[in-house]
Amino acid sequence: MKRHNALTDGEQLLARVLEECLEEDLSFVPPEREIARKHRFSQAFEDVMSELFEEEEEEDEAEEEIRRHFRPRFAELAAVILVFFICGAVAMSLSDSFFSASTSSDTAAAETTEAAEEETTAETWDMEEPTEETAGTDAGEENGEAVAESAEAAGSMAEYGGELIDEAAEQELASSLDGLTLELAYPGAEGGNTTVGYSLENSGEEAVSYSSLFDLEVYLDGLWYTVPYAGEETRDWVSMGSGMVLDGALDLSAWALDGEEHLYRLVLQLADGRIGAEFTFEEAVLE
Amino acid sequence: MFLFLALLDSPDEQEKFAEIYNQYRHFMWYVANQRLKDEHLAEDAVQEAFLALTRHLDKVEDVHSTRTRNFLATIVRSKATDILRKSRPEEELPEKEERSGWESDALEQYLKKEQYNALVACVLELDDSYRVVFEYKYLYRMTDKEIGDILGISAKNVNVRCFRARRKLQEMLRKEAGRYEKA
Numbered sequence: 403m404k405r406h407n408a409l410t411d412g413e414q415l416l417a418r419v420l421e422e423c424l425e426e427d428l429s430f431v432p433p434e435r436e437i438a439r440k441h442r443f444s445q446a447f448e449d450v451m452s453e454l455f456e457e458e459e460e461e462d463e464a465e466e467e468i469r470r471h472f473r474p475r476f477a478e479l480a481a482v483i484l485v486f487f488i489c490g491a492v493a494m495s496l497s498d499s500f501f502s503a504s505t506s507s508d509t510a511a512a513e514t515t516e517a518a519e520e521e522t523t524a525e526t527w528d529m530e531e532p533t534e535e536t537a538g539t540d541a542g543e544e545n546g547e548a549v550a551e552s553a554e555a556a557g558s559m560a561e562y563g564g565e566l567i568d569e570a571a572e573q574e575l576a577s578s579l580d581g582l583t584l585e586l587a588y589p590g591a592e593g594g595n596t597t598v599g600y601s602l603e604n605s606g607e608e609a610v611s612y613s614s615l616f617d618l619e620v621y622l623d624g625l626w627y628t629v630p631y632a633g634e635e636t637r638d639w640v641s642m643g644s645g646m647v648l649d650g651a652l653d654l655s656a657w658a659l660d661g662e663e664h665l666y667r668l669v670l671q672l673a674d675g676r677i678g679a680e681f682t683f684e685e686a687v688l689e
Numbered sequence: 690m691f692l693f694l695a696l697l698d699s700p701d702e703q704e705k706f707a708e709i710y711n712q713y714r715h716f717m718w719y720v721a722n723q724r725l726k727d728e729h730l731a732e733d734a735v736q737e738a739f740l741a742l743t744r745h746l747d748k749v750e751d752v753h754s755t756r757t758r759n760f761l762a763t764i765v766r767s768k769a770t771d772i773l774r775k776s777r778p779e780e781e782l783p784e785k786e787e788r789s790g791w792e793s794d795a796l797e798q799y800l801k802k803e804q805y806n807a808l809v810a811c812v813l814e815l816d817d818s819y820r821v822v823f824e825y826k827y828l829y830r831m832t833d834k835e836i837g838d839i840l841g842i843s844a845k846n847v848n849v850r851c852f853r854a855r856r857k858l859q860e861m862l863r864k865e866a867g868r869y870e871k872a
Binding site (some may be wrong): 409410411412413415416417419420421422423424425426427428431432434435437438441443444446447450451643645647 | 707708755759796805827
């Protein structure tokens with residue numbers, strides 16, 4: 403603090419008293435984290451304050467924009483290469499079947515086509531390892547892999563809410579990765595009867611990117627399964643700066659809940675993996 | 690609405706400001722809400738406090754120090770007090786110049802070490818609108834112009850408010866002393 407105009411002895415005493423009184427007043431204030439758990443700033447406040455940091459985040463956003471454009475195109479390129487190989491394989495199979503007039507070859511070709519379609523779809527979503535998927539050059543080998551991966555992609559399924567749902571991509575998930583921690587901050591205390599509160603904190607030293615859309619998974623017969631999302635929100639990537647805390651509420655009505663008591667977990671996709679936080683239906687969702 | 694960071698000169702200041710925001714925003718809201726008893730008005734006070742802070746960030750040396758926390762508490766309390774004053778305009782007195790009697794300000798004679806406990810009791814009871822002016826002036830050693838900039842009033846009115854605060858504290862100390870004498 404700047405110093406100016408020397409204080410009299412009396413004023414110095416007053417300054418000491420003021421400091422002591424202020425300390426005493428503030429001694430009753432709970433720690434920042436505890437207040438953050440109990441109070442969520444209004445959307446209007448968050449909007450104004452996010453504008454406040456607009457300039458600082460411009461750089462991060464530019465970086466994110468590059469990543470956002472790069473990833474889909476990389477995936478598209480990988481998908482095109484894969485389709486090229488698969489089409490070649492299909493053409494060869496059809497050619498074989500034409501000349502040999504073998505019905506079994508026809509069946510194999512049809513299976514290969516289906517597998518190829520599934521593979522292409524999977525490749526579009528899997529942006530992390532496109533080169534591994536397209537490494538194979540032998541058409542026959544590619545067909546075999548495609549069929550095998552198609553079968554593997556089907557994984558185990560379970561019945562939930564009258565429908566078959568897929569096994570989750572990962573069974574073991576931590577609640578923290580790359581400094582980003584997901585916690586359910588207000589279990590059962592927020593909003594309507596299908597809303598769960600969450601808290602995201604980036605305690606790392608760098609900004610972390612994550613998907614704006616949560617996944618919901620349910621624990622059935624010892625395995626995690628993905629609950630189908632029926633909402634209209636699209637998956638996008640957002641960035642959270644170092645030291646930032648974000649409290650939010652998620653309406654689970656966008657997922658096809660069966661209303662039974664299960665163990666659930668909210669899952670968040672990060673650039674390098676996924677994090678999740680578990681909750682039970684009766685804890686997190688108001689009846 | 691505001692591009693607060695644009696008001697800050699250097700990346701260092703912007704980083705410091707962001708650090709303060711991340712570390713103290715809930716604390717500031719809590720302090721404001723204690724005064725206002727209204728969550729939304731408390732958020733308004735926090736916003737106003739951060740706006741004021743952009744102009745006085747040089748007063749903050751160590752973001753994590755107790756002094757910084759206290760300084761932020763003072764700013765947000767003064768903003769909360771402003772909001773309360775605006776919501777009750779009938780109680781707002783005009784800030785006209787009150788220099789008569791300034792020279793005969795007798796507060797100094799009550800500010801003695803022997804009066805320490807009485808002084809603590811009086812400061813704790815002192816109205817926040819006066820107390821924050823004292824804190825800006827004597828605790829953070831800010832000029833009337835700087836205080837006026839935060840409070841949104843002229844330096845002359847800061848002087849007037851400070852005079853009233855001294856007179857009020859003086860009255861309280863006199864009564865407190867009288868109570869001790871009777872006892």
